[in-house]
Amino acid sequence: MSYNNILFQVESGIATLTLNRPDSLNSFTSEMHSEIRQALKQVKQDATIRCLLLTGAGRGFCAGQDLNDRAVAPGEAMPDLSQSIKQNYNPLVRALMTLDKPVICAVNGVAAGAGANIALACDIVLAARSANFIQGFSKIGLIPDxxxxxxxxxLAGRARAMGMAMLSGKLSAEQAEQWGLIWQAVDDEKLLDEANSLAAHLATQPTKGLALTKRAINAAGGNSLDQQLDLECDLQYIAGCSHDYREGVNAFVGKRKPEFKGE
Structure with missing residues (x-):
C-alpha cells in the first residue's frame, strides 16, 4: 500500500513507520492518522513482524496536531475536539500500548503536544541529544491529551508532570532520561543506528514473553499488590506454555544460542 504522509517498510522482522510530513514537523492530520491506522493494522496481523520502530523524517519527530487541519473560518462554530481525540488520538495510543510486540520510538527532534505523548506511549524511547519534549497544550488553552x-x-511524578503540563517549557532529551521519561539519550548521528540495532535484537527475542511483560507492566499502576501477583501468575502460565520458553530452557541447558520464533 502506498502512503502520502508516512513511510512504512518491513524487513527482517522489523516494521519501520516514519512520520513523513517534514515541512510541518510531521504534525498530525486526519489523513496521516488514517494511514498510521492501516500500517498498525498490518503490524498487528503479520506474525512475521516482531518489533515496531516509530520515528520521524527531517528535523523533528512530531509537532502534534496540525492546527491548519482544524482551521475555523470567522463566524463558524468551534470544532468539537473530543471527536478528533475519540477517532484519532485515543485509538493510536491504545494501539501502541496494547500491541503484542515491542514498540521502539526514535525521537529525532522536537516532540511537542500529542507528538510528545505518542512517543511516551511507546515501550522503549530513544532520543537524539538535540531533541526536546514540549507539552505545549497550556499555550493554547488545552489540556494534555x-x-x-x-x-x-x-513516569515523572506529580510535581514534574504539573510543571511540564502547566508551563509547557522545553525538556531536553538528557533531562528526560534523568527523569525516567525515556530509556536513553544518544548522540544525534547515532540515533537511528542505535534504534535499528535495538529493534534487530528485539525482533529475535521471545515476542510472546515480551508482549506479556508489556501487559503486566502497563497494568501495574492500576492494580493492588495482590491483583498484580495474581496477574503475574496468570501471565506466567501462558508464557510457560510457549514454544519460546521451551526453546530458551533447552538452549540454556545445551549451552547454545536460542532460536526464538516469537510463539
Missing part, C-alpha cells in the same frame, strides 16, 4: 495526563505522572 493522547494519554499525557496518564503517562506523565506515572
Amino acid at each position: 493522547s494519554g499525557g495526563t496518564w503517562t506523565l505522572p506515572r
